[in-house]
Amino acid sequence: MGKGLPVVKDSVTAGDASKPLVVYGFEPWGSTASSSSPFVAKVETFLRMAGIDYEANPSMEGSPKGKVPFIKQGDVTLGDSTFICEYLKNTYKGSLKTKEPDTAEGKAIATACQLLCEDHLYHGLIYFRWGTPKGWAVTRKYLSGMVPMLLRPVVPGMVRKGLLKALHMQGLSRHSEKDVIFLLTSSMTALSNFLGDKKYITGDEPCPADASVFGALDNYLNDDMDLETSRIVKQFPNLVGYVTDIRQTYYPESNPTKFKTGAK
Ligand SMILES: N[C@@H](CCC(=O)N[C@@H](CS)C(=O)NCC(=O)O)C(=O)O
Numbered sequence: 551m552g553k554g555l556p557v558v559k560d561s562v563t564a565g566d567a568s569k570p571l572v573v574y575g576f577e578p579w580g581s582t583a584s585s586s587s588p589f590v591a592k593v594e595t596f597l598r599m600a601g602i603d604y605e606a607n608p609s610m611e612g613s614p615k616g617k618v619p620f621i622k623q624g625d626v627t628l629g630d631s632t633f634i635c636e637y638l639k640n641t642y643k644g645s646l647k648t649k650e651p652d653t654a655e656g657k658a659i660a661t662a663c664q665l666l667c668e669d670h671l672y673h674g675l676i677y678f679r680w681g682t683p684k685g686w687a688v689t690r691k692y693l694s695g696m697v698p699m700l701l702r703p704v705v706p707g708m709v710r711k712g713l714l715k716a717l718h719m720q721g722l723s724r725h726s727e728k729d730v731i732f733l734l735t736s737s738m739t740a741l742s743n744f745l746g747d748k749k750y751i752t753g754d755e756p757c758p759a760d761a762s763v764f765g766a767l768d769n770y771l772n773d774d775m776d777l778e779t780s781r782i783v784k785q786f787p788n789l790v791g792y793v794t795d796i797r798q799t800y801y802p803e804s805n806p807t808k809f810k811t812g813a814k
Contacts (some may be wrong), residue, residue, distance in 0.1 A: 561633035562626050564640035569624035571604045573597070573634075574611075576618055577809050579692045580774025583801040584765070585809050586692065588672055589631040590619040591765035594807060596635050598800040599756045601647035606808035631668075635758055651752040659744055660759035663751050666737050667766035673722045674734040675769055678777040680713050681723055688775045727778070734782050741767075742786040749795065756796075764796045 575590030584591035597604050610618045615629035621637070628637055639646065651657050679685040693706040717723040722730060741763065750756045751763055770779040771793055783789050801807060 561630070561637070562628055563637060565626040565637060566624045567641050571597075571602065571621060571623045572607055573604050573808075574607045574609055574613065574618055574620050574622070575809055576610070577608045577696065578807055579769075581772040583768050583772065583797045584807045585619075586769065586773065587618055588667070588675065588762075588765040588769045589617075590809065591768060592631045592668075592761045593619045593621075593634050594809065595764050595796070595800060596638065596648070596758055596761035599648045599758075599761060600638065600642065601645070602638060602642050604808070608809050631762075635761070639758070648756050648758060651757050656752040656757070660752055660757050663741060663744055664759040664762040666741060667762050670737050671734065671766045671770070673717060673720055674730065674737075675766070675779060676713055676717055677722055677730055678779045679773070679775065680710050681717065682727070682777065685775060685777050686710065731778055731782065734779070735785070738782050738786055738789065742789050745788050745792060747788065750792075760796070764793065767793045768797065 573590070573593055575585045575593070576587045578584060579586035582591065584594045594604075594606070610616075610620075612622075612627070613620045613629055614627050617629060619631055619634060620627065620629035621634050623641075626637075628634055651660050679689045689710075690706045693709065694702045697705045714723065722733075725733070745751055748754070750760045752759075767783055767789055770783045771790065773780075783793075
């Protein structure tokens with residue numbers, strides 16, 4: 551008989567805004583505006599949209615859930631992008647420059663877009679970056695730059711093995727590449743239709759879910775890996791325009807991601 555679920559503490563819901571905030575995550579790959587992790591890119595983009603000051607540490611050492619992103623602020627250490635954003639909304643209440651959509655329909659669209667990106671599109675990114683020969687050749691190169699020389703022959707292959715096992719359990723890698731492209735294009739069509747000709751997914755102002763959508767789409771488009779993932783997004787000019795606009799607004803040349811080594 552299995553051991554069952556582990557006992558896990560509830561996430562902290564608010565902290566002390568006067569303490570320095572540090573976000574931990576991976577560096578950008580290729581030309582991505584923020585991190586090679588869509589979830590880290592989500593948190594960094596949320597911080598910029600909300601107007602919250604932060605520092606970044608390109609590391610996952612000390613992660614409470616064994617994943618990035620996680621944050622530290624005062625005596626709080628908190629993992630998972632969604633719970634981090636909830637914590638930030640409560641901690642900086644009153645001074646946030648971004649707000650939730652104010653209609654039930656807007657809230658529903660925001661949640662649907664967020665989950666579509668964080669669940670379905672995320673697995674598509676793993677499939678193409680780690681699973682296909684072309685993606686793996688570049689991923690191995692990027693990843694090697696992130697681990698100490700001595701571990702380079704071993705770590706990338708180990709990480710790949712774990713991720714492909716998880717993708718098999720999740721199910722996406724049980725389909726042919728053509729079928730995966732069909733599934734991802736269906737999700738991208740939905741996102742494109744939700745966006746329509748609006749500036750952000752629910753209107754003229756960004757809502758927190760825009761940070762999730764940007765984190766996924768910027769990684770699809772701008773990792774410079776020349777995979778199907780970028781070709782799928784390029785079929786939708788409004789999504790390409792959305793990513794370009796958010797890059798220009800929130801990651802201008804004068805204020806690049808803080809996950810790039812040296813940019814603090
Ligand atoms: N639900 C989590 C997902 C985070 C996640 O999957 N992070 C990946 C990077 S994209 C990670 O840390 N992977 C390392 C590992 O699993 O060892 C969130 O929203 O933060």
